[in-house]
Amino acid sequence: MRSRAVKAVLVKELKIALRSKVFLFWNIVFPIVLLTFMVLLFAPKPGAQRSYETINVAIVPEVRSDELLKHYEEYKKYMNNFTVDGGNLIKAVLFNGTVDEALLTLRNGSYNAVVVIPEDAPKAFEQNMTIKARIYVLTGTPDPTTEQLAKTLLTSFFREAGVYVSLGMFYATSEKILEKGEVLVAADPEMGEVLAMLTKLKESAWNNTDIEVLEVKPRMIEETAEIRPYVIGWMTISIIFIEYMWCGILGASRSIADEFEKKHVERILTTNASPWELYLGYMLANLISLTIPTAACLLWGDFTLGAKFTVGLFDVELLYVIILVAAGAILTLSIGVLVGLLVRSAETASIIANIIIWPTMMLGGFWIPKFMLPPYLRIFAELNPLSVLMYAVVNVISYGRGIGEYMTSIAASLAISIALLAASSLIYKKYITKLL
Amino acid sequence: MIADNVVVIEKVEKKFGDTYALKGVSHVVKREEIHVLLGPNGSGKSTLLKILAGILKPDKGRAVVLGKEPYLNPEVKKFIGYCPQENLLYESLTGFENLVFYAGLYGLSPSQAKERARELSEILGLDEWFFRKKVKAYSGGMAKRASLAVSLVHDPQVLIMDEPTSGLDPQARRLLWDAVDKLRNEGKTVILATHIFEDAEVLADKVVVMHKGRVVAVGGAGDLKRKIGCRYALELEFSREPEKDVLAKLKKIAGESRLLKVGNTIRLLVDDASLISKIEEASPGKLLNLSVRRISLGDVYFALTGVELK
Numbered sequence: 005m006r007s008r009a010v011k012a013v014l015v016k017e018l019k020i021a022l023r024s025k026v027f028l029f030w031n032i033v034f035p036i037v038l039l040t041f042m043v044l045l046f047a048p049k050p051g052a053q054r055s056y057e058t059i060n061v062a063i064v065p066e067v068r069s070d071e072l073l074k075h076y077e078e079y080k081k082y083m084n085n086f087t088v089d090g091g092n093l094i095k096a097v098l099f100n101g102t103v104d105e106a107l108l109t110l111r112n113g114s115y116n117a118v119v120v121i122p123e124d125a126p127k128a129f130e131q132n133m134t135i136k137a138r139i140y141v142l143t144g145t146p147d148p149t150t151e152q153l154a155k156t157l158l159t160s161f162f163r164e165a166g167v168y169v170s171l172g173m174f175y176a177t178s179e180k181i182l183e184k185g186e187v188l189v190a191a192d193p194e195m196g197e198v199l200a201m202l203t204k205l206k207e208s209a210w211n212n213t214d215i216e217v218l219e220v221k222p223r224m225i226e227e228t229a230e231i232r233p234y235v236i237g238w239m240t241i242s243i244i245f246i247e248y249m250w251c252g253i254l255g256a257s258r259s260i261a262d263e264f265e266k267k268h269v270e271r272i273l274t275t276n277a278s279p280w281e282l283y284l285g286y287m288l289a290n291l292i293s294l295t296i297p298t299a300a301c302l303l304w305g306d307f308t309l310g311a312k313f314t315v316g317l318f319d320v321e322l323l324y325v326i327i328l329v330a331a332g333a334i335l336t337l338s339i340g341v342l343v344g345l346l347v348r349s350a351e352t353a354s355i356i357a358n359i360i361i362w363p364t365m366m367l368g369g370f371w372i373p374k375f376m377l378p379p380y381l382r383i384f385a386e387l388n389p390l391s392v393l394m395y396a397v398v399n400v401i402s403y404g405r406g407i408g409e410y411m412t413s414i415a416a417s418l419a420i421s422i423a424l425l426a427a428s429s430l431i432y433k434k435y436i437t438k439l440l
Numbered sequence: 441m442i443a444d445n446v447v448v449i450e451k452v453e454k455k456f457g458d459t460y461a462l463k464g465v466s467h468v469v470k471r472e473e474i475h476v477l478l479g480p481n482g483s484g485k486s487t488l489l490k491i492l493a494g495i496l497k498p499d500k501g502r503a504v505v506l507g508k509e510p511y512l513n514p515e516v517k518k519f520i521g522y523c524p525q526e527n528l529l530y531e532s533l534t535g536f537e538n539l540v541f542y543a544g545l546y547g548l549s550p551s552q553a554k555e556r557a558r559e560l561s562e563i564l565g566l567d568e569w570f571f572r573k574k575v576k577a578y579s580g581g582m583a584k585r586a587s588l589a590v591s592l593v594h595d596p597q598v599l600i601m602d603e604p605t606s607g608l609d610p611q612a613r614r615l616l617w618d619a620v621d622k623l624r625n626e627g628k629t630v631i632l633a634t635h636i637f638e639d640a641e642v643l644a645d646k647v648v649v650m651h652k653g654r655v656v657a658v659g660g661a662g663d664l665k666r667k668i669g670c671r672y673a674l675e676l677e678f679s680r681e682p683e684k685d686v687l688a689k690l691k692k693i694a695g696e697s698r699l700l701k702v703g704n705t706i707r708l709l710v711d712d713a714s715l716i717s718k719i720e721e722a723s724p725g726k727l728l729n730l731s732v733r734r735i736s737l738g739d740v741y742f743a744l745t746g747v748e749l750k
Binding site: 006008009011012013015019020023024266267268270271272273274275276277278281 | 490515516520522524526528530532533537540542543544545547548594
């Protein structure tokens with residue numbers, strides 16, 4: 005292996021890359037813009053309370069009457085008082101139209117639910133103290149959590165309303181019985197004990213729960229700390245790995261295919277450079293190229309967007325991070341080389357690379373955090389070596405955790421990276437020799 | 441004496457799919473000679489050059505350069521320079537940067553490459569543009585000279601050039617001829633493939649006439665012209681496409697293999713210029729123009745293969 009030949013390929017690749025506006029856009033401008041965009045849109049706002057999902061409800065009369073309208077007003081008032089951390093959980097309005105019109109509006113997505121109070125509701129309430137309502141919940145949306153929340157909140161609301169009415173009646177009845185307490189005890193001394201119990205029940209009826217809600221932060225995040233810098237830290241690492249996919253898989257596959265398509269390889273093969281020298285020079289150049297988006301994202305995320313990183317420049321954990329990041333870069337580059345060798349043109353390489361990149365990005369927990377994926381999709385992120393490496397880096401660099409508990413999956417991912425590197429180098433050599 | 445045989449090609453065959461590109465080609469090139477492979481596209485020239493450059497392997501036979509088969513012994517490639525038909529330079533680099541890259545592949549340092557670039561500047565007429573401008577801004581002639589410089593960076597003993605003047609204007613072509621002539625004076629052995637017979641006339645010590653993957657004839661330009669036994673080419677331009685009886689008469693005069701008809705024009709290869717009067721008699725009143733010139737290698741190719749070089 006001659007270092008001059010390796011260096012020649014490395015310098016040539018870097019010069020071509022750094023002179024390409026397309027390369028500079030995808031490696032510097034794009035990751036910075038994408039990271040900023042993600043932080044602005046999806047990171048929790050600095051210092052602000054986290055906002056919760058509000059359920060939009062339309063209350064619609066089955067029949068328009070003064071009596072029913074009174075009910076609607078009551079429900080609207082109480083629904084709009086349903087709050088958590090000072091924020092409304094339900095935003096209820098009276099719908100000025102028919103039930104059918106309200107349901108059409110629901111289907112159009114303007115509301116999460118429509119509540120219809122049936123015509124006989126006042127009567128049922130008067131006769132049996134029964135709360136009657138029909139709740140239509142919009143389902144089949146991309147957001148099953150909100151659907152579930154709408155269903156649960158509105159069901160709970162009406163159940164609680166029923167309990168509230170029962171308690172009111174119980175309270176009023178108890179008052180009346182207790183007013184006659186002396187008469188009852190005089191008639192039957194054992195009633196004293198019953199009345200004492202009734203008094204206790206009456207007093208506790210409105211206030212018989214003692215619940216405390218406590219907020220707990222993810223591991224290694226200080227309890228008093230804001231969560232935003234950690235989320236930005238995760239986003240930064242995620243964008244770096246997304247860049248590895250774009251520039252590693254797509255970039256490498258295109259450039260390899262392009263070298264063959266434009267016959268540069270043919271001319272290079274007239275020299276006495278060996279395939280190993282060419283491969284090593286190419287891989288080193290691309291690894292160095294990938295440090296550009298890595299540095300751009302880390303610097304932008306840390307100094308401009310305020311990402312929190314727990315690993316310092318002189319910490320031993322930095323070594324883990326470098327190994328994990330390098331493994332991610334090698335993995336994507338090896339896939340890129342393999343794709344580039346298997347196709348005949350840069351255009352086909354783009355198509356195949358995109359087929360690999362998009363599902364990996366969407367299902368691997370890069371755009372959406374892994375824990376937010378449905379369980380059956382989460383398996384993909386758990387098994388995908390690039391996701392494993394990315395989350396290992398996040399755990400070390402953002403949350404300051406060790407990698408001990410993920411050792412098996414990390415070791416497997418590292419092994420896959422090395423295996424792909426070996427495969428891509430051997431196929432590269434074989435492919436070049438086959439050209440002869 | 442054997443050491444003088446720089447290139448030895450023995451019964452080389454190469455097939456692409458079911459098509460033969462080379463069919464039992466044998467040839468020898470001696471030290472410091474310029475051999476020109478002459479033939480149209482598809483005659484097997486480029487395939488033969490690629491085998492000699494070590495980027496293709498023959499199916500049968502062997503091609504030896506400086507005692508070794510380049511496709512089996514990559515180390516011999518450091519004595520061979522290959523200038524492909526397409527320039528194949530990196531467009532976002534300057535010519536000099538391309539040269540430094542290839543120098544590195546041959547194991548030379550950047551300073552050695554710089555020194556060599558200076559030497560080549562004089563031979564090939566490389567000016568400031570070669571060092572400053574990116575290849576994408578080069579004209580066809582500049583790109584060709586830059587490509588030639590790249591193939592000479594390691595000072596090879598054998599230079600292989602595929603269609604070096606293709607697509608060049610007459611001035612750029614003459615500059616390239618001068619450059620190849622200087623390389624001959626430097627003691628290089630040159631094997632050049634072309635479909636332009638003027639290249640062979642000007643440069644060749646020996647012309648290798650190739651047709652459908654075979655070597656049809658080998659010799660100096662003068663020898664080949666003598667070999668076909670015709671000294672003159674007559675161009676006859678008719679007012680309309682000549683009729684069958686006219687053609688038959690002309691064929692009788694010149695022989696079928698020495699007659700080429702393109703539209704309204706017929707070319708006849710003859711040894712006796714006095715045949716002109718017979719020819720005029722054979723085409724009374726229909727001949728617009730008649731010109732006589734000395735035979736070219738293009739005519740030789742036509743006489744040997746029945747195919748005109750375009």
